[in-house]
Amino acid sequence: MKYKIKSRIWIEADDNVLLGEGRVALLKAIEETGSLSKAAKSLKMSYKKAWSLIDALNSRAQKQVVITSIGGKGGGGAKLTPYGKNLIDAFDTINQNCWAFLDKEMKKQLYHDF
Template sequence: MRAVKSRVWIEEDGQVFLGYGRVELLKNIEKTQSISAAAKAMNMSYKKAWSLINSMNTLSDTPLVITNTGGKSGGGTVLTAYGKSMIAEFEKLNTACETFLDEKYEDLKEA
């Protein structure tokens, strides 16, 4: 069965702000509350994960992720309410794009 596929991302000032991989990273951070564990779940280096998080936070007026350094109670990473809303917004946009492309492909097949 043939299908149309595409990749969607959001840019800020010509730089990638949010895309499929970054959203997956954010979801894993929410699940694990750890950059290291989130990166490991994606077979990604910690350095790469940190770079992506730093990029998203820098491009945004509001942080998507907040890190807490270690100490007596240990460190951890928290996805902010804004980070959660950006996941939802991206997924809504991605679904709308997939639906649009599927409909257009069906129209072309019928023509």
């Protein structure tokens, strides 16, 4: 029997979720596609949900994370601010450190308890 430890981290601002794994994945997809609707499609997420997530993120973060534009050539688009890119990196770093930490913690306990 193989036991695995898993985790999920997120960051809250005023008891509201600011950033979690789902939003980070969405931000990455926006970075790749340059569009909110394409990013949503690539994650098999409804456009509405993607829009809501980004809207909440933009309004709660201390700086704008995603810049959207309506109309014009190509109909519009969405792209990350430099601050947004930093957010992704910071989150990923913490998340990976956390995984590594938990694996170590698990090994400490493994032979006694699980």
